[in-house]
Amino acid sequence: MINDAHCDALYKMWKYDLSFESSEHLQVNYQNWIKSPVKVQCFAIFVPPEVPEEAQFSAALKMIDLFYEQIINPYHHIKQITSYRDMEELKEHEKGAMLTLEGCHPIGSDLEKLKTLLRLGVKAVGLTWNQANAVCDGIEEPRGAGLSSFGRKVVQLLNKEKIWTDLSHLSYQGFWDAIDLAEFPMASHSNAIALASHRRNLDKRQIQQLIKKNAWIGVTFVPDFLNDKMEASYLDVLHHITYFLEEGAEDCLGFGSDFDGTTEFVRGLYDPSDYYPFYQQLLHRWPNHIVWKIASQNFIKKFPR
C-alpha cells in the first residue's frame, strides 16, 4: 500500500478536458489508479501562471468541481480524505482522494479565498509555485524573498486550521521563514540536491530541519530532480531514498510522484500501477517495517490533527 502526496491530474483534466475514468493522456486516471497499490492519492489544484490574475480563483474552483464530479461522486469506493480518521477508516476495497493546492497565487491577497478553498476540502497548501506571489517568492524568482506579512497570516491560518504547509517550490529564504512558522510543514514533491543539482531539491540543512520539525517529505519522480543526466530510472529514486534514510529521515519519508506534472518520464515508473514492481524493489533493499513507513505510514502519522 502506497500513499502519494502529489499528482497534477486535475490540472490536465481542466486544461485538456480529459476524462478521469480512462483518458490515456492521464497517468493518474481511474483505471491506472484502481489497478495500483496507491491507497490515498493527493490531487493538486494547480492554476498555471499564464491564467490572468482575475481568472485564477475561478480556475481553482473549476478544478475542485472536477475533483467532486469526476473523482469522488461517481465511485462508491473512492472516499474523500479530510481527516486522519478518514484514512484510518478506509476499507480494504476503498481508496482515498485528497485535495491539495499547489501555489497560493489563485487567492491573490485575500485570506477569505483561502478559507473558501479549505472549506471545500484542501488539506495541504503549497505557498508558491516557481514564481512570486503575495505570500512568498518561488524558487525561480531571482529576488528570492521570503514570507511576506500576508504570507505569515496564511501560514498562521494553516496552523490554526491544522492544514499542511507545503514547502516544495519555495525560495530558499521562503523555506526557512515558513518552516520556522509552520506547525505542520511538509515538502510534497522534492528530492535531495546532493544527488541532483536542480534548485527545486532540498539541501542537507533543509532536510535536517524538516526532520527536526517532524515534517513529511515526498520523494518525486521528475527526471531533472533525480540526477544530472538526460534520463532517470526507478534506480535513481532508490538512490534518493537511500540518501534520505542515511540523513535520518526514516520517519519523515514518503512519495509525491508528480504524475501528470511532467512530460518526461522515469524508466520503470510510468504510472501508479508501476508502484507494484517498485514496491518489490523497496522490499529487496529495506526491511518490511521501513518500507511500510515510507510507503504509507509516515504520511498517515504526520497528517495534521
Ligand SMILES: [Zn+2]
Ligand atoms: Zn510542482
